[in-house]
Amino acid sequence: MTSQQYVGLFVRLFAIWLFFVAAQAIGVGVALDSHGHSIAPYVIAGLEGLTAVTLWYFPMFVADKLMKGTNCEARAPVSAIEVATVACIVLGLWLCVARVFPSLTRYVSVVLVLLHEDVPLREMDTKSVALMVESILEFAAAIALVFKARAIAAFLLETRPSNGKV
Numbered sequence: 049m050t051s052q053q054y055v056g057l058f059v060r061l062f063a064i065w066l067f068f069v070a071a072q073a074i075g076v077g078v079a080l081d082s083h084g085h086s087i088a089p090y091v092i093a094g095l096e097g098l099t100a101v102t103l104w105y106f107p108m109f110v111a112d113k114l115m116k117g118t119n120c121e122a123r124a125p126v127s128a129i130e131v132a133t134v135a136c137i138v139l140g141l142w143l144c145v146a147r148v149f150p151s152l153t154r155y156v157s158v159v160l161v162l163l164h165e166d167v168p169l170r171e172m173d174t175k176s177v178a179l180m181v182e183s184i185l186e187f188a189a190a191i192a193l194v195f196k197a198r199a200i201a202a203f204l205l206e207t208r209p210s211n212g213k214v
Contacts, residue, residue: 052108066103074089074093147183155179
């Protein structure tokens with residue numbers, strides 16, 4: 049398999065997981081309906097579902113965009129930089145599905161319910177605000193890992209001179 053095919057495979061796996069995250073967002077919406085009507089979880093679930101379907105049908109398009117500059121026809125062994133690039137992309141996708149999307153869905157929904165009930169956002173407890181900021185930072189890290197994978201891989205594989213210290 050080429051590096052693009054590996055990324056395409058993981059994009060398809062990401063699409064499957066994103067579908068399940070969308071289903072969880074619907075569950076959040078049902079739970080929030082008992083406290084006040086909010087369509088945010090349903091909108092988020094719809095966007096996640098649409099993204100999942102799109103990624104399922106076009107994984108190689110996404111893989112080609114993420115793995116720019118590699119020869120997808122090459123059958124030679126995959127280079128270290130390509131392996132590291134694929135690993136960065138996979139880590140970024142995993143971070144999205146495992147941490148970012150579930151927590152951001154929850155916090156966006158909570159913020160919208162608070163706004164709907166005319167509760168000032170400063171009334172949120174400190175822990176919730178800290179966890180929301182953490183989710184936003186994780187989202188930024190995931191985006192960087194996916195879209196700057198080659199640069200991160202090159203940095204990780206860069207050889208640095210050693211001064212004899214261990």
